[in-house]
Amino acid sequence: MKVKICGVATLDDAVFLSQIGIDMIGIVNEPSSPRFAKREFNRIVKSKVDKPVVGVTVRGSLSLQAEDMLQVHRVLSLEEISSLTTLNISNFIFYVPASEEGKEYLKDLASAGVKNILVDSPRKGEKTSFKVAKEILDVFPEAGVAGGITPLNVMDFVRLNPGWIDVSSGVESYPGKKDHDKVMKIKEAVRNGV
Numbered sequence: 001m002k003v004k005i006c007g008v009a010t011l012d013d014a015v016f017l018s019q020i021g022i023d024m025i026g027i028v029n030e031p032s033s034p035r036f037a038k039r040e041f042n043r044i045v046k047s048k049v050d051k052p053v054v055g056v057t058v059r060g061s062l063s064l065q066a067e068d069m070l071q072v073h074r075v076l077s078l079e080e081i082s083s084l085t086t087l088n089i090s091n092f093i094f095y096v097p098a099s100e101e102g103k104e105y106l107k108d109l110a111s112a113g114v115k116n117i118l119v120d121s122p123r124k125g126e127k128t129s130f131k132v133a134k135e136i137l138d139v140f141p142e143a144g145v146a147g148g149i150t151p152l153n154v155m156d157f158v159r160l161n162p163g164w165i166d167v168s169s170g171v172e173s174y175p176g177k178k179d180h181d182k183v184m185k186i187k188e189a190v191r192n193g194v
């Protein structure tokens with residue numbers, strides 16, 4: 001199981017995460033976020049780490065720049081999904097809310113051939129429903145799961161056996177600054193397994 005740490009906003013954190021073997025480094029490029037970093041920061045991080053860098057956007061440009069992948073963190077219309085399929089769809093991670101709406105949205109994504117999905121809580125700060133996450137993982141076993149993961153509850157998420165987990169606020173000292181001890185606890189929990 002892979003681990004993505006999201007909301008990275010300092011170079012020190014990015015280098016630390018890469019050195020300890022975190023699989024993906026997420027940078028939030030959404031201006032309203034307390035973890036906001038400019039797209040230029042993605043390029044700087046990319047030049048200093050040897051792990052994939054994922055830019056997270058809500059309504060920003062969907063053209064790939066220095067980052068390896070873009071995580072589109074909102075529910076897209078059918079037209080938007082279809083316009084992305086003209087690009088290299090494997091470069092995108094599609095947010096899917098862990099809700100009834102999310103399950104319907106997933107059908108649209110699957111019809112468009114989308115493979116990279118992140119099941120996350122419908123609202124930031126909430127914990128993802130295990131029931132919905134499990135239902136989605138039954139169909140998309142490679143999906144990532146996020147939404148309120150902390151060192152204390154990470155084993156509950158590991159037991160769902162997703163393709164990857166994504167953690168941000170649960171490993172922060174404050175928004176945008178990662179607590180390295182908490183990150184190590186997540187990594188050890190995933191390594192030790194159920």
Ligand SMILES: O=C(O)c1ccccc1NCC(=O)[C@H](O)[C@H](O)COP(=O)(O)O
Binds near residue numbers: 035
């Ligand atoms: O982190 C933000 O502030 C943010 C703002 C707007 C869109 C996405 C954002 N974050 C995405 C993530 O941090 C993760 O992909 C995921 O939601 C996990 O977050 P958490 O529940 O804090 O572990």
